[in-house]
Amino acid sequence: MTQKSTFSRRNFFKAAGATAAATLMTAFDSRADTPLEAGSMPTRPFGNTGVEVPILSFGGSVSMPQIMLGQAFKWGATYWDTANSYMGGDSENRIGKYLARYPQHRKQLFLVTKSHAWTLRGMGADLDESLERMRTDYVDLFLVHSVSGIDELDNAKKAWSEKKKAEGKFRLFGFSTHRNMEACMMGAARLGWIDGIMMSYNFRLMHTDGMKRAVDACSRAGIGLTAMKTQGGGALKTTTETEGRLVERLLQKGFTQGQAKLKAVWEDPNIASICSEMPNMSILMENVSASLNRTRLSKGDKQLLQCYADETRADYCSGCTRICEPALNSAAPIGDIMRALMYWRSYGDYRRAARHIHRISADCRMKLAALDFAPAERMCPRQMAIGRLVRTALAEFDA
Numbered sequence: 001m002t003q004k005s006t007f008s009r010r011n012f013f014k015a016a017g018a019t020a021a022a023t024l025m026t027a028f029d030s031r032a033d034t035p036l037e038a039g040s041m042p043t044r045p046f047g048n049t050g051v052e053v054p055i056l057s058f059g060g061s062v063s064m065p066q067i068m069l070g071q072a073f074k075w076g077a078t079y080w081d082t083a084n085s086y087m088g089g090d091s092e093n094r095i096g097k098y099l100a101r102y103p104q105h106r107k108q109l110f111l112v113t114k115s116h117a118w119t120l121r122g123m124g125a126d127l128d129e130s131l132e133r134m135r136t137d138y139v140d141l142f143l144v145h146s147v148s149g150i151d152e153l154d155n156a157k158k159a160w161s162e163k164k165k166a167e168g169k170f171r172l173f174g175f176s177t178h179r180n181m182e183a184c185m186m187g188a189a190r191l192g193w194i195d196g197i198m199m200s201y202n203f204r205l206m207h208t209d210g211m212k213r214a215v216d217a218c219s220r221a222g223i224g225l226t227a228m229k230t231q232g233g234g235a236l237k238t239t240t241e242t243e244g245r246l247v248e249r250l251l252q253k254g255f256t257q258g259q260a261k262l263k264a265v266w267e268d269p270n271i272a273s274i275c276s277e278m279p280n281m282s283i284l285m286e287n288v289s290a291s292l293n294r295t296r297l298s299k300g301d302k303q304l305l306q307c308y309a310d311e312t313r314a315d316y317c318s319g320c321t322r323i324c325e326p327a328l329n330s331a332a333p334i335g336d337i338m339r340a341l342m343y344w345r346s347y348g349d350y351r352r353a354a355r356h357i358h359r360i361s362a363d364c365r366m367k368l369a370a371l372d373f374a375p376a377e378r379m380c381p382r383q384m385a386i387g388r389l390v391r392t393a394l395a396e397f398d399a
C-alpha cells in the first residue's frame with residue numbers, strides 16, 4: 001500500500017542535485033593533483049575465468065564520444081561493452097576510432113560485444129564485422145544478445161564458440177538476458193560451458209528467491225556476472241512514506257539515488273561488474289565516484305530499498321515473459337512493449353522506445369489493441385496493469 005510522503009519531493013531533488021554536484025566537484029577537486037587515477041577503480045574476478053574486471057563497465061548503447069572513452073580509460077573503467085547493433089554500428093566504430101589512436105590501450109581493455117543473429121553464419125558475420133569496426137583482432141567476451149530461454153544455447157553454439165576461441169577471435173563466451181533471467185542463469189550453470197552472463201539485475205530483482213538461487217548457481221559454476229539495468233526503471237517516481245525516509249538517508253550519506261542503486265548491486269560480491277549507460281560526463285563521474293566511495297549501504301538502507309521496491313512493484317516489469325505471454329492465446333509480445341515503456345518513461349528515450357514498438361508488425365499491433373489482457377494480468381506476479389500499459393504504448397507510438 002502506498003501513502004503520500006510528508007517529505008517534499010521538490011526539496012529532495014533540489015538537495016539531491018546539490019549533493020550530486022558536491023560529489024562531482026569533489027571528484028574534480030581531487031583531480032587537480034591525483035584525480036580518480038587510472039587503475040584506481042576496484043576490480044573483481046570475472047567468475048573463475050582468471051580475468052579481473054573493473055566493477056564499473058562503460059555501456060555502449062548510447063553515444064560514446066572520444067573524450068568520454070578517454071576519461072573512462074583514465075579512471076579505470078576499462079570494461080567496455082557494445083553490440084553489433086548498437087547505434088547502427090556507430091558504437092563499435094567509435095571504439096575502433098579510439099583504438100586506432102591508442103592501440104597500446106587495447107590490452108588493458110576488457111572488450112565485450114554481442115550479436116543478435118540467431119544463426120551461426122549470422123553470428124560469425126557479426127563477429128567479423130565487429131572486429132573490423134573496432135580495429136581489433138579479438139574481443140574479450142562475445143555474447144549472444146538477448147537470450148530468453150536456455151534452449152537457445154545449443155550444442156551447435158557450443159561447438160561454434162569453441163572454434164572461434166581456438167581461432168583467437170574471442171577469449172570468453174556467453175549471453176545477455178533481459179527476460180526470464182533466473183531460468184536462463186540456472187540453465188547456464190548446468191550447461192558448464194558458459195563463461196559470462198550479462199543480465200538485468202537491480203535492487204528490485206536481487207531479493208527474490210529465484211534470483212538469489214540463480215546468482216548462487218552461476219557463482220558456483222564459475223560464471224562471470226555483469227549486472228545491467230541496475231537503476232531498476234529509472235528515478236524513484238512513486239511517492240511513498242518509505243521513499244521519503246529512503247531519500248533522507250541517502251542524502252545524509254551523500255549519495256545520489258543513482259549511486260545508491262549501484263551500491264546496492266555492488267553489495268553482492270558475486271556480481272563482477274555493473275554495465276551502465278553513461279550518456280554524459282556527469283553521469284560517468286557520478287558512477288566512477290560511487291565505485292571509489294568506500295561508504296557502504298547499511299542494513300537499514302538496504303531494507304528501505306527493498307521495502308520501496310516491494311511497495312512499487314507494479315511500476316517495474318521484471319521480464320518474466322514465460323508467465324504472462326503464454327496466458328494469452330496469441331503471440332502477444334508483452335515483454336517487448338514493457339521494455340519500450342521502460343526506455344520511454346524511465347529513461348526518457350522516446351526514439352529507442354519507438355524503435356522497439358515499431359519492430360512489432362502493424363498487424364500484430366492492431367490485434368493487441370483489441371486483446372483482453374485479463375488472463376495475463378491475473379498471472380503477473382507484480383500485478384501490473386498490462387492491458388492499460390500496452391494500450392498506452394500503442395497509442396503513443398502509433399500516433
Ligand code: SF4
Nearest residue numbers: 317318320321324380
Ligand atoms: S508483465 Fe508481469 S508477468 Fe509479464 S513479464 Fe512483466 S512482470 Fe512478468
